[in-house]
Amino acid sequence: MTSARVAVWTDGGARVVDPTEPVVTALDLGLGRGDGCFESVLVTGGSTPQLAGHLTRLRRSAALMELAHPGDDAVRAVVGALVADWPGEVDGACRVFLTRGLGDGTPPTLLALLAPVPAETLRQRAQGVAVVTLTLGLAADVRAASPWLLGGAKTLSYAVNMAALREAHRRGADDVVFTSLEGQLLEGPTSTVVWAAGGRLHTPPPETGILAGTTQARLFAAAEADGWPTAVTPGTVADLHAADAVWLLSGIRGATAVVRLDGAQRGDAGLTPRVRELLAG
Amino acid sequence: MTSARVAVWTDGGARVVDPTEPVVTALDLGLGRGDGCFESVLVTGGSTPQLAGHLTRLRRSAALMELAHPGDDAVRAVVGALVADWPGEVDGACRVFLTRGLGDGTPPTLLALLAPVPAETLRQRAQGVAVVTLTLGLAADVRAASPWLLGGAKTLSYAVNMAALREAHRRGADDVVFTSLEGQLLEGPTSTVVWAAGGRLHTPPPETGILAGTTQARLFAAAEADGWPTAVTPGTVADLHAADAVWLLSGIRGATAVVRLDGAQRGDAGLTPRVRELLAG
Numbered sequence: 030m031t032s033a034r035v036a037v038w039t040d041g042g043a044r045v046v047d048p049t050e051p052v053v054t055a056l057d058l059g060l061g062r063g064d065g066c067f068e069s070v071l072v073t074g075g076s077t078p079q080l081a082g083h084l085t086r087l088r089r090s091a092a093l094m095e096l097a098h099p100g101d102d103a104v105r106a107v108v109g110a111l112v113a114d115w116p117g118e119v120d121g122a123c124r125v126f127l128t129r130g131l132g133d134g135t136p137p138t139l140l141a142l143l144a145p146v147p148a149e150t151l152r153q154r155a156q157g158v159a160v161v162t163l164t165l166g167l168a169a170d171v172r173a174a175s176p177w178l179l180g181g182a183k184t185l186s187y188a189v190n191m192a193a194l195r196e197a198h199r200r201g202a203d204d205v206v207f208t209s210l211e212g213q214l215l216e217g218p219t220s221t222v223v224w225a226a227g228g229r230l231h232t233p234p235p236e237t238g239i240l241a242g243t244t245q246a247r248l249f250a251a252a253e254a255d256g257w258p259t260a261v262t263p264g265t266v267a268d269l270h271a272a273d274a275v276w277l278l279s280g281i282r283g284a285t286a287v288v289r290l291d292g293a294q295r296g297d298a299g300l301t302p303r304v305r306e307l308l309a310g
Numbered sequence: 311m312t313s314a315r316v317a318v319w320t321d322g323g324a325r326v327v328d329p330t331e332p333v334v335t336a337l338d339l340g341l342g343r344g345d346g347c348f349e350s351v352l353v354t355g356g357s358t359p360q361l362a363g364h365l366t367r368l369r370r371s372a373a374l375m376e377l378a379h380p381g382d383d384a385v386r387a388v389v390g391a392l393v394a395d396w397p398g399e400v401d402g403a404c405r406v407f408l409t410r411g412l413g414d415g416t417p418p419t420l421l422a423l424l425a426p427v428p429a430e431t432l433r434q435r436a437q438g439v440a441v442v443t444l445t446l447g448l449a450a451d452v453r454a455a456s457p458w459l460l461g462g463a464k465t466l467s468y469a470v471n472m473a474a475l476r477e478a479h480r481r482g483a484d485d486v487v488f489t490s491l492e493g494q495l496l497e498g499p500t501s502t503v504v505w506a507a508g509g510r511l512h513t514p515p516p517e518t519g520i521l522a523g524t525t526q527a528r529l530f531a532a533a534e535a536d537g538w539p540t541a542v543t544p545g546t547v548a549d550l551h552a553a554d555a556v557w558l559l560s561g562i563r564g565a566t567a568v569v570r571l572d573g574a575q576r577g578d579a580g581l582t583p584r585v586r587e588l589l590a591g
Contacts (some may be wrong), residue, residue: 035335046433048335048337049335050335050338051332051335052332052334052335053333053335053338053341054329054330054331054332054333054334054337054407055318055333055421055422055423056314056316057341058342058472059381060334060338060340060341060407061348061405061423061468061471062466062467062471063344063466063467063468063471094473095476095519104529111532122335124342126336140336141336141479142336142337161472162568163456164456165459166447166449166452166453166456167447168491170389171445171447171491172447175447176473176477177444177446177470177476177477178445178446179469179473183470184344184467184469185342185343185467186344186465186466186467186469186470187343187366187467188345188346188460188463188465188467189341189467190343190457191339191345192458192460194456195458196458202589233562241565243471251428252564254578270522290316294337
């Protein structure tokens, strides 16, 4: 079993530390206030083929949170220090954390954590997921007009995302699709929702405050190039029930088919292999 | 200048550590997911007179988050280790953090951080605060019916609370009162809203998902005993403008008068000293 690895950014360099070694002080606002952002980067074949998209989104999250960013090279350095001799046959999830440090203009805290993709995630990727829809309690249009709600930022404040996953497990499901107060589709706690209907691929509008999915962006670009039209569509749960296929997309899990939705079995019309081919590009 | 102190709960005991020493690993879910809860306890006269109320609320937050709690004695031990020789003349803020640790049933992480109350907080307590109202984007009734939204839990996922304070500063104000989508009063990012009107003290209903304020509870009990009736009232911003006085209540700041609300100056009808006397009990 390959074990976890950790690297911290210190004095302008990446330092690899034992994963059982504490790396953050009690004064760090990432710990005390969830005041930071993160990315989860897939490590496969001993490299990080999608790192560029994550670097861009981390910069965007930091900007939305007015967080100092130490530069892409620093992020590349902490990730690179962990990936360097990672076994090529083990898929890994590399989490990059950027926090506000001690605040008041002190340097941010940057660190990375690399661990094998959990067996349960691999099972979901292979077999699909049972999903429940849960309200996020927010109006679909409020985050676009209220920047302090941090729509579009992948923050460390994921307590509600984690509680939603516990609620899904309680209901015998694996994962969640959040909806707005009006019943509009938003996103999963750690994924983007994509569905196939009417000969198109659809995903909800980013104006709802959801994250811009790096895997969804790659899929849509590849699909368009392959003659499969795509659309940004404000859908509802009924649209998911009526769709030919529904997937949760994330960097680590790739395109995972939704095989049960609020208790109803559903198929993928045989489309999942094509979606995966497009992502494998 | 008295400097910060940190204690961690390890092997059944409180260990005081240098505040610059890292205490949390990269694998801790409190850091990576904001998956934990906290309390801010006032240290005054060398002791923590309101600790009991915070212990109760920390247990409640942990229960709402299905988080293992190491017991009140453990919390008392980490707090006590820091307060023991704290100078009686310095008011301190003692933050207690309880996180899910490494997850999967591993022990929780418990630690405490004690630092002098910041000068800016003391200024606000003395001079009052300018407040802006900002939407939290949520319907007032949704959290009561949606436990995964963690209404009533004081979680470590405070990124939005911190962003709201930055928005207040951008607008030339000190603090925030969040409102629901419908314009109902909720709470401050780190405080409870109380207003005086019609011979009563009012505060918004906990069913909106706001935190049960420990200072508000003490004030209302003391006011009732003193013949000042209290009410739980679903108010609006207009009610605050029309009120005789408005306060933000928190354990650290006590009752802080709102002296400007969305740009309009407002008074306290001379009521703040009585409120403070009741809290000093």
